[in-house]
Amino acid sequence: MKSLFNDLGVGVGLRPPHYAEIKEQKPKSISWVEVISENFMAWKDSPMAGAQENLLQIRKDFPVFLHGVSLSVGSVDVLDKNYLERLKQLVDMVQPAMVSDHLCWTGVGGENLHDLLPIPYTTEALNLISQKIDQVQNFLGRRILIENASTYLEYQASEMSEWEFLSQLLAKADCGLLLDINNVYVSSVNHGFDPKTYLSHLPIDRIGQIHLAGHSTMDGYLVDTHDHPVCESVWELYRWWNNEFGPVSTMIERDGNIPVWAELESEVQRITEVRSEKKLRLG
Amino acid sequence: MKKNFGLGEIQRMILGAIKNPDQPHAELSSVICEKPPITSQQRLRIYQEAYKNRMLESLRDDFPRVEKILGSDEFDKNAAMYLESHPSRYASLAEASQHFPQWMKESSDELYEAASVDWIEILASHQVEVDRQNVLGPQEIGMGIPFVIIKNATLFSFIGKTDIFVSYRSWGEIRSRQMRPEEFHFFQMISGRMEVEELAKLVESLRMDEGQLQNLFSNWVRDEVIYCKRRDEC
Numbered sequence: 001m002k003s004l005f006n007d008l009g010v011g012v013g014l015r016p017p018h019y020a021e022i023k024e025q026k027p028k029s030i031s032w033v034e035v036i037s038e039n040f041m042a043w044k045d046s047p048m049a050g051a052q053e054n055l056l057q058i059r060k061d062f063p064v065f066l067h068g069v070s071l072s073v074g075s076v077d078v079l080d081k082n083y084l085e086r087l088k089q090l091v092d093m094v095q096p097a098m099v100s101d102h103l104c105w106t107g108v109g110g111e112n113l114h115d116l117l118p119i120p121y122t123t124e125a126l127n128l129i130s131q132k133i134d135q136v137q138n139f140l141g142r143r144i145l146i147e148n149a150s151t152y153l154e155y156q157a158s159e160m161s162e163w164e165f166l167s168q169l170l171a172k173a174d175c176g177l178l179l180d181i182n183n184v185y186v187s188s189v190n191h192g193f194d195p196k197t198y199l200s201h202l203p204i205d206r207i208g209q210i211h212l213a214g215h216s217t218m219d220g221y222l223v224d225t226h227d228h229p230v231c232e233s234v235w236e237l238y239r240w241w242n243n244e245f246g247p248v249s250t251m252i253e254r255d256g257n258i259p260v261w262a263e264l265e266s267e268v269q270r271i272t273e274v275r276s277e278k279k280l281r282l283g
Numbered sequence: 284m285k286k287n288f289g290l291g292e293i294q295r296m297i298l299g300a301i302k303n304p305d306q307p308h309a310e311l312s313s314v315i316c317e318k319p320p321i322t323s324q325q326r327l328r329i330y331q332e333a334y335k336n337r338m339l340e341s342l343r344d345d346f347p348r349v350e351k352i353l354g355s356d357e358f359d360k361n362a363a364m365y366l367e368s369h370p371s372r373y374a375s376l377a378e379a380s381q382h383f384p385q386w387m388k389e390s391s392d393e394l395y396e397a398a399s400v401d402w403i404e405i406l407a408s409h410q411v412e413v414d415r416q417n418v419l420g421p422q423e424i425g426m427g428i429p430f431v432i433i434k435n436a437t438l439f440s441f442i443g444k445t446d447i448f449v450s451y452r453s454w455g456e457i458r459s460r461q462m463r464p465e466e467f468h469f470f471q472m473i474s475g476r477m478e479v480e481e482l483a484k485l486v487e488s489l490r491m492d493e494g495q496l497q498n499l500f501s502n503w504v505r506d507e508v509i510y511c512k513r514r515d516e517c
């Protein structure tokens with residue numbers, strides 16, 4: 001089945017410690033960068049012009065993916081009009097290759113807890129979220145990607161599995177999926193399901209991007225901390241995915257204990273290696 | 284017995300539990316699944332801890348001067364009270380910090396001042412620096428090259444009880460300094476971009492001492508509080 005999205009190769013989550021190197025060296029190891037939208041969105045007392053200027057400079061050399069954390073499509077609150085307007089300004093300015101946010105809620109009653117909170121997989125949530133994604137896509141005038149978040153709890157109210165919910169949501173909202181394979185792995189350990197079952201039930205044509213990241217191992221569960229290299233089990237899942245379904249734009253997310261660029265770059269290069277394994281076999 | 288809560292009810296209960304980790308939340312026993320490898324309480328605790336740590340860390344990062352005065356424990360206590368009275372209604376964590384200086388005012392002038400200086404540093408860090416093409420070095424000023432004066436637009440100020448603080452960006456770094464009231468007054472009188480003749484008129488009207496003015500001016504140019512650019516190539 002033909003995908004709704006083009007494979008744009010390998011990217012990286014761009015963070016301030018690496019701005020200078022990416023700007024100056026324009027590394028060949030990456031074809032695009034992803035940034036957190038909210039870090040560049042203007043707010044009342046601060047137009048964020050410095051950050052935006054940096055981003056526009058990088059945009060000259062690399063396509064940019066905008067990845068948000070506060071859209072809160074899962075909340076019963078109505079969409080924040082002001083947030084959407086500021087996001088649209090940024091989208092118009094940057095002309096990103098992709099725009100994404102998470103399948104989660106971040107707060108209710110106007111409050112923001114700045115966390116990606118899990119939703120119950122119910123028909124009520126499905127209807128509400130698909131409607132909200134539809135509003136966002138109409139407002140932005142483009143299709144967005146929704147990312148599966150790592151979760152630490154499940155609700156008794158859920159009527160279906162996360163992968164069933166996601167599959168229905170993607171079709172109903174006509175949006176894409178940002179598949180975070182580390183998040184699938186973290187949730188699979190925390191809730192005791194088979195990650196390959198999850199991955200094989202997703203609609204391949206709607207997957208526009210893949211995230212790989214590291215997590216922390218706690219006593220009996222995993223936490224999605226993005227402060228370690230990608231673990232071998234996640235690399236294994238990614239390799240399996242790539243062999244089964246073919247290449248999708250893929251990147252590394254790193255937010256804590258950020259290593260020097262050369263170290264992160266070697267992890268990014270591993271994505272290219274894994275992607276080329278399938279090509280070699282086919283060749 | 285399984286009770287079917289709606290999405291809104293679930294979200295309000297979870298939000299309340301995350302924000303109030305010290306209170307019992309028995310109602311959640313019919314909301315969260317009880318499933319190994321960890322208990323539902325532990326599962327909730329992950330979100331409670333993450334919320335607290337994330338918000339406190341953000342405030343600590345944004346207000347290092349306040350933390351230095353209060354010490355870590357006292358800072359955290361204050362920050363927790365701030366979050367209770369000013370829950371974030373913003374898209375970014377940076378925005379959620381914005382009322383902290385004003386809130387600190389209730390504690391003491393010293394803390395208010397420290398928080399305000401921390402805050403103007405953050406605002407300065409978000410701004411764009413001047414394009415440095417044709418910027419004259421301090422030694423080139425007064426060599427007969429016609430120039431215009433451009434104020435450093437990244438500069439934010441805070442007028443404290445006795446001192447005036449300014450923070451601005453220079454080569455990507457944040458610089459903070461105190462200004463004497465007359466110095467600040469003069470700085471404020473300079474428009475964003477000023478011809479040197481206009482500056483001469485301003486100096487005349489302010490009746491400033493020429494030596495003192497020259498000193499001040501070259502300090503500003505050196506420290507990039509202002510820039511002087513060649514007029515013909517501007």
Ligand SMILES: [Fe+2]
Pocket residue numbers: 147180183211213253
């Ligand atoms: Fe992710």
